[in-house]
Amino acid sequence: MTKRTLHLRSPSEQAEAPKVQKKGRGWKISEKRLDALHERARELRRHSSEAHKALAERFAKADLGRYKFTRHAVVGSAIVDFNCHNLGMAIAIDEGDAPDPIATRRDKSLEAVGIRVMRVKAADILENMDDVLARITAGMRLRIADKQVARREHHASHPRQNAPRGRSYRTSNAENR
Numbered sequence: 001m002t003k004r005t006l007h008l009r010s011p012s013e014q015a016e017a018p019k020v021q022k023k024g025r026g027w028k029i030s031e032k033r034l035d036a037l038h039e040r041a042r043e044l045r046r047h048s049s050e051a052h053k054a055l056a057e058r059f060a061k062a063d064l065g066r067y068k069f070t071r072h073a074v075v076g077s078a079i080v081d082f083n084c085h086n087l088g089m090a091i092a093i094d095e096g097d098a099p100d101p102i103a104t105r106r107d108k109s110l111e112a113v114g115i116r117v118m119r120v121k122a123a124d125i126l127e128n129m130d131d132v133l134a135r136i137t138a139g140m141r142l143r144i145a146d147k148q149v150a151r152r153e154h155h156a157s158h159p160r161q162n163a164p165r166g167r168s169y170r171t172s173n174a175e176n177r
Contacts, residue, residue: 029077037074044072044079051093051122052081058129067140075115078106083115087143090117091136093125116143 029037048056052071059069059082066086073083075090082091090110092103099107099119107117118139125132 033077034074037077037079041072041074041079048072049093049095049122051095051125054129055082055091055093055120055125055132058133062133064140075110076113078110080110080117084140087140087147088115089139089143090115092117092119093122094119095122 048071056071059071067084068086069082069084069091071082073080073085073090075083080090081093083089092099092107094103107119110117116139118136120132120135
C-alpha cells in the first residue's frame with residue numbers, strides 16, 4: 001500500500017478561480033465546515049477593526065431602502081466584510097497595502113457566481129468616510145442598473161413567463177363552453 005500525501009499548491013500558482021458547485025444549502029459545503037464559518041464570522045463581528053465599526057455604524061444610520069449590508073456575512077465558503085444579498089454585492093476592507101492572493105482568488109470565485117466585490121482601504125474609511133460612501137453608492141447604482149438590464153433581457157427571451165398570473169376573471173364554467 002502506498003501512502004498519499006496532501007500537496008497544496010500556493011494560491012499564486014492557480015490563475016483561475018475554483019469552480020463553485022451550488023447544491024444542498026445553496027453551496028456544496030459540509031455542515032461542519034458551514035458551522036465553522038458561521039462561528040468564525042461571529043468572532044469577527046465581536047472583534048471588529050475600527051474601520052469595520054465605523055462603516056457598520058454609517059450603514060446602520062443610512063436609509064438604503066430595501067438594500068441592507070450585513071457585516072461579516074458568510075457567502076458560500078467565504079466570509080465577506082459586508083454583503084448586500086439583494087444586490088449581489090460585497091464590500092471587502094483591505095487592512096494592508098494590497099490584497100493577498102487568497103483574497104483575490106476568493107473575489108474571483110464570488111464574481112463567478114454573480115457577486116460583485118468592491119475593495120475599500122481601511123485608511124480611506126477612517127480618514128475620508130464621505131468619499132468612501134459616495135463610491136459605495138455609485139457601485140450600488142451600477143449594480144442596480146446591471147440587474148435591471150439582466151431582468152429585461154430575461155423577460156425578452158422568455159415571453160411566456162411574462163403573462164399575468166393569478167385568478168381568472170371568468171365568473172362561471174358556462175362561459176367556457
